[in-house]
Amino acid sequence: MHTYILRFFLLFAASATNLCAQMPIYQNPDMPIEVRVEDALSRMTLEEKVALCHAQSKFSSAGVPRLGIPELWMSDGPHGVRHEFEWNTWNYAGWTNDSITAFPALTALAATWNPEMAARYGKAVGEEARYRKKDVLLGPGVNIYRTPLNGRNFEYMGEDPYLAGVMAVPYVKELQKNGVAACVKHFALNNQEQWRGTVDVEVSDRALYEIYLPAFKQAIVEGGAWSVMGAYNKYRGQHCCHNARLLNDILRDEWGFDGCVITDWGGAHDTKEAALNGLDIEMGSYTNGLTSDNSLGYNLYYLADPYLEMLKKGELPMASVDAKARNILRLIFRTSLNPNKPYGSLCTKEHYDVAKVIGDESIVLLRNKGILPLQADKYNRILVVGDNAVRRLTDGGGSSELKPKDMISPLDALRALYGDKIEYAQGYACGRPFFGYEEEIQQTVIDSLRAEAVAKARRADVVIYVGGLNKNAFQDCESTDRKSYNLPFSQDELIEELVAVNPNLVIANISGNAYAMPWLEKVPAILHISYLGTMGGASIADVISGKVNPSGKLPYSFPVKLSDCSAHSFGEGAYPGIDTGKEDVSLTDYQRNVGVNPKEEYKDDILVGYRWHDTKKIPALFSFGHGLSYTSFKYGKSRLSSKTMDEKGSIKVTVPLTNTGTRIGKEVVQLYLGDPVCSVIRPLKELKHFTKVEVEPDETVQVEFVITPDDLKFFDEASHQWLAEPGVFNVYVGTSSADIRCMHSFKYICD
Known part of the structure; x- marks a missing residue:
């Protein structure tokens, strides 16, 4: 019996060898690509x-x-x-097995x-x-x-x-x-x-x-x-x-x-x-x-x-x-002819867990005057206001549109946590009720929604506002840019009226962009939330309740007003460009968006985002890298391993970080470098390293960065290469681009 089995396997191996020998080279995965x-x-x-x-x-x-x-x-x-x-149309095929996990948008990933x-x-x-x-x-x-x-x-x-x-x-x-x-x-x-x-x-x-x-x-x-x-x-x-x-x-x-x-x-x-x-x-x-x-x-x-x-x-x-x-x-x-690729998986618990933890770490606490986290035993009547509390934000947006198998809305997640203490009012409309109606009727709908929300807010102990942008055209949407830096659908006016009748207002706006906040100083708490997909509502509710300690940091600056942004500081030629063709007044908004022969010059050059705010001394509303926590962190006395560095050397930066609060929390320690005296214009400082660390209460961790000559270089147009000039460089360590806790200098020496 054993002899028979051995002969069988020998024959099989020989056959396989012959097959490989007869196989064309391009079909053989063992051959180099x-x-x-x-x-x-x-x-x-x-x-x-x-x-x-x-x-x-x-x-x-x-x-x-x-x-x-x-x-x-x-x-x-x-x-x-x-x-x-x-196959050959932009119609969805109508399959019943192509639902997926909607992961957070990439702005959310960056915010982690x-x-x-x-x-x-x-x-x-x-x-x-x-x-x-x-x-x-x-x-x-x-x-x-x-x-x-x-x-x-x-x-x-x-x-x-x-x-x-x-x-x-x-x-x-x-x-x-x-x-x-x-x-x-x-x-x-x-x-x-x-x-x-x-x-x-x-x-x-x-x-x-x-x-x-x-x-x-x-x-x-x-x-x-x-x-x-x-x-x-x-x-x-x-x-x-x-x-x-x-x-x-x-x-x-x-x-x-x-x-x-x-x-x-x-x-x-x-x-x-x-x-x-x-x-x-x-x-x-x-x-x-x-x-x-x-x-x-x-x-x-x-x-x-x-x-x-x-x-x-x-x-x-x-x-x-x-x-x-x-x-x-x-x-x-x-890819397609790779025999060693795995089978993959869809909508698993593991994938939902990934979507959830990314959402958790992405939410940015912009402002908190002590109202957050909301403790369930402190409030009996909690009003949720806003269309984004119930809207499917995976719909629309162009090529990013998704078909999630499951979707947890903020309202459903808040109800799961706070139970029948939650009441809801839409507050504003995003255009859905308006098709085919006269302007007067549209205004009546808007007024009635606002009046209902304000009346309910007057009776509530606390109000959670879930608004922001959505995936409609001229918002966060492929093929169109926003028309205004302010929130759409008269949300600013609604927020003003809500906070006027109830100062316990938490703003939890969902957006892939910065926006104006004319009501900022009247509101005690603001959360900035990206599109979070399948598990988004759960992440929002867990941060509001304190089940999750927020640790997100802004991946972009919030200018006070649009003209404070570098791209908008040089006229239309720098954004959106100047269309040198003739405009046809009969075109629709979408067709006009295509343009005829527009030209645009990036006059802001290298001074984009915080580089512009820092260098031009134009404070941002909220700075790049900003994000608060429910705990507190103390930056200790940092030190450099050396005060000089040459072309082959490096400098280690060590920063003690202590959690001085009562909750475990994560902090993003950011290191920026500046070259104050240079033959070309350079930003005041530029992000060169960062690390996210989790720290227990009363624990101190040592955060280390290594600065190398590559971190000091700028691109020299004349020689078409990266150069670092000798001189003194500044090291900034902080919790955002505008909140610097430690500063040092060192000298760079090169031939």
Whole structure:
């Protein structure tokens, strides 16, 4: 019997060996990817190579069926796998098994200031994408928050390139362990939605390399991202999806990127530029991102039949299509033809736990005059006011729209904690009751909702206001920018009336952007909350009740008024740009948003966000990095390991941190550096290191940072390299960019 079994296994092993020997090299996962790529490429026809380079459906691109090379399937988005679409329309497919976990938006992830949260996020969303059989997840987004009017800021990770880069790297690494490619977006300078498809951005090389590129570089070089999505806008007169400087010179030549460049949907505009300037896969053209009813549309793409025809005529080099096919095959072998990828999972308890803890750590306590946390035994009548207490904030917003399996609203979560003490009033309307009604009727609805909320507030012991923005057009929404820095739907007036009748008012606004607060000094407590997805209501309720001690920090500044923001300090030429074409008065708002030939100059240059507020001495309403706790922290006497540093050295900074309160809490210790005397303009200080630490009451921990010469450098345009000039540098350690607890200086010596 044993002899029979042994013979069977020997025969099986021999058969397997013979099969491997007969297997084409490109199908053998044990062979190096580059060898497999070249083998597959050598077997392909020209038509098959071109077919790889463009969409075959709304969210897929072709493989090579003749060779058994599978297609690529892509999905929005960075904070949850989007529902399934029909093959050739923007209609949802109506599946019953494509519900997912809605994870917090990337502004929330950035607000945690915790790379561990980024790793858990990437792992969990990657498992869901893998379970849904996706090969490319279109995210993370790392564009810089330049103006609080940008409708897509909620998809990005704030105003600081270092913070965004540090958070992007573990997200990308853990996501791709699932055999799902990260597609880092939108490369580059996608800092507004108004005129996004046509605006031509002019920016200095210093600002490009110091502010707008570092997070992309970290995600690609350190994170190892397998794909990159181009942006809609132009840079130096060329669309970013086929921009020679961005894609050839910087991405490929300087950073050594070996992955695949994918357009944003409809981001390609020219066959020759697309062929020669670094683009690999064209998605969504001729749809305007919205509609298409042409069944042959995919063959008409710039990188489809027009490209094939130019190749056959010798008008474009064959090397261009070979380069694209190599990059696409490499992506296929890393993802859809990777036999070692895991199975993935969907809507598990573990994923809900990840969404919850990220939400918990992301909520920023902006202000607290002692009213928070709300103790259940102290209040008998708690009024919740606001549409966002019940609205599904995963609906709308463009490509970030999600179909969560479960959704905990703030109102439901507060009722679960406080029981029948909770009463609700909507307070304001977001447009839902208004369609088809006259203006007078609309005003009647608004007035009645406000009157009801104010009347109930007068009788309540405490009021929790859950308002802010939502995913409607001209709010936090793809394709449109906000029209005003103030809250929409007359919320400021409502808040003023509520606090006038009940000073015990807690503001818990949900938003992916900063906004004006004309009522600030009248309100005792303010929470800033990003879009938190499936478990969002539970996170909000747990922070309000004190079950969770808030530890989020702002990833962007809150200007007092819009003109205090750098992008809005130089006139329309700096934002949103000046449209040099003639405006057609018959256009709708959406069509006008497209623009004719707008040009924009980033006159704020490197002084974005807190760099502007600090350097120009314009105080922010709430500063970058700000966030309070229910406990208190004392920064002890910090010290430097040396007062001098040379080109090969480093300096260790040690900071004692003590929890002087009564609750366990987490603090984000932030280190900034400044170069006060330099041959070029530099910000007063720039974030260079941070760490989030958990500290028990009465415990002291030693926080350490290591400063290296790379931390001191600026980008020199003349030499096109990073330089640090000799001289004295300032070290700032604090709890926000405006709340500095320790300051030191050291001398840098170099040849």
